[in-house]
Amino acid sequence: MNREKLILRLMPWAVTIGLFVIWELACLVTGVAEFVLPAPTSVWAATVKFAPQILHHSLQTLYTTTAGFVLAVVGGMLLGVFIGASKLVYTGLYPVLVGFNSIPKVAIVPVLVIWFGIGTIPAIITAFVISFFPIVVNVATGLATIEPELRDVLRCLGATRTEILFKIGIPRAMPYLFASLKIAITLAFVGSVIAETVASNEGIGYLMLSASSSYNVPLVFAGLVVVGIMGVLMYAVAAAFERRMTGWAFRGSDLMT
Structure with a gap:
């Protein structure tokens, strides 16, 4: 391992430890x-x-977040392909998705409580709803931005719309998909914790709410740190899949050199 790679691996740890040291000294x-x-x-x-x-x-x-995230990945990919493959559908559904995404998700939780009661289901649905939009948008964008020249060449060679979609469109949308997954997994944790503070008797959100009601602020921060660690780990998993599945789409570059 050369010196540059060693520095790159140690940098996140050094920055994290430095922030905690500054926090401790400030207190x-x-x-x-x-x-x-x-x-x-x-x-x-x-x-x-x-x-x-x-x-x-x-x-x-972790269970509610993962469940909601998996549902968002499956649903987001399917709807993203459906929207990105048709300009008519893209034009019709995209404003609806934007409007739905503009609704504060915390406002949806009370409705979910009415429908499903207090428990795990509202947390899963909230994690799904909040992480669904980035996946749909990125997959649809990846499909909608196929170069017209490439599409015309493939049609001249006898490729059908389905063949263009599966052999060119979906592979081209993969980098967009994995970029959205890294965003969506962090948003899924936000959705789960929000729902747990309002409509659950389990989870980190419930624990933090209970701790804050008894002024146990260190426990509140402990919950925040744990959520942050889980988010980083899930992000790392998504990044690992991205490097393995779409390594061809990335080129080593450094704009500062």
């Missing part, structure tokens, strides 16, 4: 009260103390 220097901003050492102590509860609720959040 020590300013003397801010723990119920306002706990130091990282206090957050770690709360994490160790409430480790069983955090583990239970984090697994619940």
Whole structure:
């Protein structure tokens, strides 16, 4: 491993550790009260103390997020292909999707509670709804931006619309898809936690709400850190699949060199 690759691997760890050190020093220097901003050492102590509860609720959040994300991937890919393959459908449905995405998702949760009650289902649906739009838009964009010259050449060679879609369109849309997945997985966690704070008796969102009601702010921050870690891990999984499936679409470049 050469020096440049080593630096690239160590940089995220160095930046993360540096931020926690600055946070700790800021709390020590300013003397801010723990119920306002706990130091990282206090957050770690709360994490160790409430480790069983955090583990239970984090697994619940991971389950609801993953379920909603998987549904969003399947539904988003299908609808994205349907929209991107037809200019007429693209023109008709795209404004509807934009309008639906503009609705604050937290406003949907009370409706979901009325329909499905308090529990896991509202969290899964919220994670699905909030991560669905980026996938649809990116897949549709990838299909809609096929060069007209390439499409004309393929038609002259006898390719049908279906063959163009599956042999050219979908492979060309793969980089767009995986770019959207990295965005959607983080949004899915946002949706799950929002729903858990309103309509659940399990999950990190519920744990944070319960902790804040008793002014256990270190536990609240512990929940935030756990959600952040899970988000980074899921992002890394999506990035690994992206490198494996669409490595041909990326070229090593550095605009600063």
